[in-house]
């Protein structure tokens with residue numbers, strides 16, 4: 001198969017998925033008596049520069065979340081707990097940075113490192129429970145999510161400061177903030193400085209997975225645990241280590257907003273990103289580039305959907321539904337394209353080989 | 364080639380014409396045609412990757428052919444699933460048994476076929492009837508986990524007959540059996556034939572094929588080259604038909620055993636989950652340059668012995684030394700890094716990542732050593748190049764290192780694993796059935812590779828159900844029975860019959 005054809009096939013699956021999702025979403029809107037044309041008009045309008053920056057910011061954040069989930073998925077560990085690890089990590093960073101034990105950017109660095117440590121430890125609990133007690137990580141991480149919510153809520157109320165109607169951690173001193181990057185001159189909305197963490201994490205993930213023994217062991221365990229054991233992989237240690245790694249990345253999710261905009265942990269904390277990350281990882285098939293595209297699509301839909309209600313009177317919930325449909329459609333489309341590719345390869349083999357029977361006759 | 368196109372007749376159980384099947388990069392079957400008269404035993408032979416299993420899967424409806432037609436009892440058929448084939452009276456026994464260990468014979472047989480005779484008295488009566496009719500000697504209430512390999516196989520055959528099969532396909536049924544069990548199986552097959560059943564079976568053991576088959580179809584590179592009668596050929600001639608070249612003759616060799624101990628096992632004991640011993644008082648010594656063969660009927664502790672030495676299983680007592688180091692507390696990885704090569708008995712569970720390309724499978728088990736790593740990083744290029752080397756040195760039939768392991772034929776997967784485990788100069792090779800499912804030509808090649816490594820000081824623990832292999836390769840043979848080593852034999856003087864009776868405990872217990 002020539003390279004152009006191969007790339008064409010690789011793009012075919014997602015395109016097909018979006019087409020399927022588009023058809024279903026339209027049908028849904030039509031059946032519920034909504035303005036289908038208006039919906040598409042809004043969704044497909046090229047975003048304003050301000051919105052573009054928002055989309056990029058959200059993409060970076062979702063990407064970190066998707067990576068955290070993907071690390072577990074790659075070895076068949078279903079870490080549903082990214083949300084909880086993200087909360088704990090962000091809270092710890094906010095408290096540490098708010099206390100400002102170190103000056104300036106050293107304070108920032110310390111807070112980020114501790115956010116990763118906190119996220120890792122929180123995820124590590126689930127890893128330990130699994131290897132010592134055989135508790136499924138799905139169950140334990142779901143429970144750890146709600147514990148994280150309650151615990152952080154309680155601690156914020158206890159150690160937090162109340163300004164006006166909202167309670168939150170102490171505001172981080174301005175010298176420890178991380179400034180934004182201005183992309184467009186005509187809008188004050190800036191790219192969070194720490195969104196660049198997503199790129200660093202993505203590259204690290206790729207290198208770890210493909211170029212290290214650890215990454216090989218991770219993938220091998222995901223493909224066949226019994227074969228990994230026979231190959232000398234310490235599966236228990238792998239479970240704990242990858243949960244720690246997954247949690248550490250989850251700890252990073254909140255950093256761009258914390259140091260770029262919120263400056264404390266309080267009511268503006270963005271919920272649900274940990275769960276969205278799971279969907280993004282699935283959409284991107286746990287591949288570093290795929291996850292980035294998945295994050296971009298989800299962010300784009302969410303940003304565009306914000307104004308649906310105002311402009312065409314459609315509830316933005318339709319966006320969440322569309323995101324769900326895309327996920328399903330992706331699964332179908334990948335299978336479809338895989339079969340098609342197999343058929344193509346087979347027929348090209350048949351063309352190449354004149355037929356072994358004639359060759360045998362000579363022998 | 365006269366038998367390729369006889370006149371259509373309703374006495375033909377199966378008639379396939381022009382069957383073709385392609386996989387990515389491979390033509391598995393091409394223009395396959397042959398006829399099987401009803402009430403005969405038909406053997407299919409051919410090299411690894413020749414396309415035998417694919418053909419059988421097509422006959423049983425597991426895979427759909429790209430072209431060609433199949434007639435069963437004179438009627439044209441087209442199967443989409445195995446149930447279509449079963450409805451036409453075709454049954455298949457796969458090489459890997461598909462039985463639930465914790466269920467009884469009765470439960471295993473009726474599972475999925477409850478509609479036929481229910482699950483109670485009728486079913487039991489039917490099972491007892493089949494069992495006695497063909498001399499299977501199976502007790503419906505016995506738990507499958509307590510059965511030996513030969514009995515399990517009979518359960519598989521019973522399952523197929525219970526579902527009304529008149530045509531039974533057996534994919535390499537004798538690979539796991541010791542000679543006595545093979546004889547018993549053949550008696551069963553003859554009974555079945557006498558009752559009018561048609562049997563199709565695949566085997567790499569040509570002597571057996573000549574003994575039992577009425578007709579033999581030879582497949583080479585995906586296509587039928589001939590159908591012959593056993594009376595007209597010798598096993599040598601058959602092998603030549605298969606490969607298109609001469610059969611290598613087994614070579615006897617000078618002993619290369621040195622007096623330096625490589626592996627020493629003392630007082631090894633392993634208990635199962637219920638605390639019953641599955642291995643007791645195992646003492647073993649293997650010197651550099653020595654092949655120690657373990658003979659035994661499958662399920663007598665060989666698996667546990669191997670897993671204990673590789674470190675996948677924790678013994679309850681005993682010590683192990685490799686060279687001058689005590690390895691008892693070492694993890695599998697450390698043992699492998701120190702030169703233990705491992706050819707597992709179950710290549711799918713323990714030897715391969717079926718969905719991964721071959722070059723990644725080259726790394727498996729060698730993650731921390733060259734050529735898989737270089738300067739702390741995974742060395743993809745080194746792994747690929749070494750995969751190419753294994754493919755050519757061990758004659759693995761595949762398009763290349765990017766093919767997924769699962770796409771290789773059984774025998775070619777085995778050749779690849781052997782090649783991998785012989786890489787990086789192991790000091791000790793734990794080889795469980797190293798040539799299981801491998802054709803005669805490749806078997807001789809693998810033996811040569813092992814002999815050569817032995818000359819250079821490799822110590823080998825060889826476990827095999829193939830007694831000729833054990834006798835031909837080993838310097839010493841130990842017999843294992845119910846988790847104990849019960850006798851030592853000299854391969855120079857022992858006969859397969861002697862070994863066979865020691866393995867089944869005949870003459871000693873009764």
Ligand SMILES: Nc1ncnc2c1ncn2[C@@H]1O[C@H](COP(=O)(O)OP(=O)(O)OP(=O)(O)O)[C@@H](O)[C@H]1O
Pocket residue numbers: 386387389390391409410411412413414415416417418760769770771772773774775800802
């Ligand atoms: N699912 C698959 N995908 C791709 N290729 C396949 C698949 N199954 C079989 N093949 C290829 O088809 C060819 C024939 O395989 P098959 O398993 O029929 O061989 P075989 O004669 O049974 O060999 P063996 O004696 O080693 O079991 C091989 O080259 C194999 O690699």
Ligand SMILES: [Mg+2]
Pocket residue numbers: 415416417772773774
């Ligand atoms: Mg086969």
